[in-house]
Amino acid sequence: MRIQLKKGRDGPSTLVCIREDGSRTWAKEHPFFPLHDLTHCAVESVLGLEEAFFGLIARGWEIDDFAKPGASASLPHDALLAEHLVGMLDRERALPQTLSAAEVNEAVAASLPHESFQPITDAQLDAARALWLDLAARWRGLPQGATLEIPFPARAAA
Helix, strand or coil, X not given: CEEEEECCCCCCEEXXXXXXXXXXXXXXXXXXXXXXXXXXXXXXXXXXXCCCHHHHHHCCCCHHHHHCCCHHXXXXXXXXXXXXXXXXXXXXXXXXXXXXXXXXXXXXXXXXXXXXXXXXXXXXXXXXXXXXXXXXXXXXXXXXXXXXXXXXXXXXXX
């Protein structure tokens, strides 16, 4: 799948996901969401979460499906895990120092009390942060009206 984030010239940015079969889904985005979506891309790519946000889109979900009433109740484990990990990393960027994998795992475990998960390692957390930093720098460096295209799963730019 290809992820395209277009910086709006006079309005919101746009997220477009183009699946392997050529079908696509898209949405206009609040200014918060491009960096949040890049966090999803980084976390899901590093951890190999195939049934989280972008993995579900690759399998046919529409972006709007995630906002439908009751959608969260039908999300697979990977999607719930990714959402909590992404939320932790989004919040972490407002902190004076980064969190350890143990701190992230403790918070995720508290958020998913009935779900078991494979704890994230410091190496995985560092890799997700590094990939996000690369993607975010590419996004921030784009002029208005330009599009950042990322294959999913993503890799850091060479």
